[in-house]
Amino acid sequence: MTQNRRRSRASLLHWLSEGLHAEPDAGRIFVQLCERLIDAGIDLSRATLHFRVHHPQWLGTRLVWTRGQEDAFVQKVAYDVEATDVFQRSPFRVVIATGREVRQKIQICGPHVFPVYDELRQHGHTDYAAWPLDHTQGRRHLITFATDRPGGFENRDIAFIRQILPLFSLVTEIRLKSQLARTLLRTYVGSHASEQILEGATTRGSGATLSAAIMICDLRNFTELSGRRHRDYVIGVLNEYFDMIAEPIEAFGGEILKFIGDGLLAIFPLTEPDACRRLLDAVCAAYDATAHRTPPAHPIRFGTGVHVGEVMYGNIGSKRRLDFTVIGPAVNLASRLEGLTNDLKRPVLVSGDFVTAAGCSAKTDCLGLHSIKGFDDALEVHALRL
Known part of the structure; x- marks a missing residue:
């Protein structure tokens, strides 16, 4: 050598x-x-x-x-x-x-x-x-x-x-x-939260306040489905449902923060351009995907609440088990709007504040003022046309 x-x-x-x-x-x-x-x-x-x-x-x-x-x-x-x-x-x-x-x-x-x-x-x-x-x-x-x-x-x-x-x-x-x-x-x-955690945001209570468009989805009749069908079938329906919602959210730049049973919480930070419009595009794409399923072995119907506002984004939980998520009145309102979709028989409800921020009044029907549990004043509610 x-x-x-x-x-x-x-x-x-x-x-x-x-x-x-x-x-x-x-x-x-x-x-x-x-x-x-x-x-x-x-x-x-x-x-x-x-x-x-x-x-x-x-x-x-x-x-x-x-x-x-x-x-x-x-x-x-x-x-x-x-x-x-x-x-x-x-x-x-x-x-x-x-x-x-x-x-x-x-x-x-x-x-x-x-x-x-x-x-x-x-x-x-x-x-x-x-x-x-x-x-x-x-x-x-x-x-x-x-x-x-x-x-x-x-x-x-x-x-x-x-x-x-x-x-x-x-x-x-x-x-x-x-x-x-x-x-x-x-x-x-999620991608954004993971980078925050890797950069050291692991202390309970650490985080930041940010403005975001918020969407919360919930599958209809899930309790009945899970009680009647085999576990594997139920999991298959859930996964298909989440795919139809999650893929548009990620494609349009949103961040999924949490799957809650048959529900989903996602945000589109307003620091990104056209966040509200992109959220609406994601919602419309998700509902379009459910409408064109083949074959529809089990009907998938879900309600969506949409709002915009400030949220607290960071670590919340016990001393040894933390969750990186968002909380605040804006999240609560999006959740309440999702709950109203059953009563008002419209799949997607958005707040008046979101309609103003997004400039999307031409795409919605105003349903007037509604009393929302946990909020003192009646709030203007709109339904998105799908």
């Missing part, structure tokens, strides 16, 4: 142990690792990194790097992947199940044990190796390397990769846990 290669390999080890404090992204570290391995004299032609991230919509992420690429190609991996024939007939299954290294010289003609080897050979690769990346708490991920060097990897190359993998595993675990924390927080408290 030349002196330059020895220096490059020593530099790579130093970089993994001390040179990555400012790089938060495991994918970028993976690409840099591949480039540094080439600098260290290992003729990498392809590499993949497989992470289990347990996102609500997918099991993991697969990064594919080929020599000359500036970035890795990123693919989402579905939860059912491990039941597929492709996975069952792959070296990935062996590595994940056993925790052992898998290696195959692939310059010879097949058939090989795993079909992927024939695919790699057709693209000019001559050798392939896969290793587990074991993180704490029994979490196992996977990394693979391939070369197109005649004769495959040298034994000393494989030995060096084995040497660096424990360091790479440690480095990626730190980044992956940070990513997982962000994913879980976004999933359970």
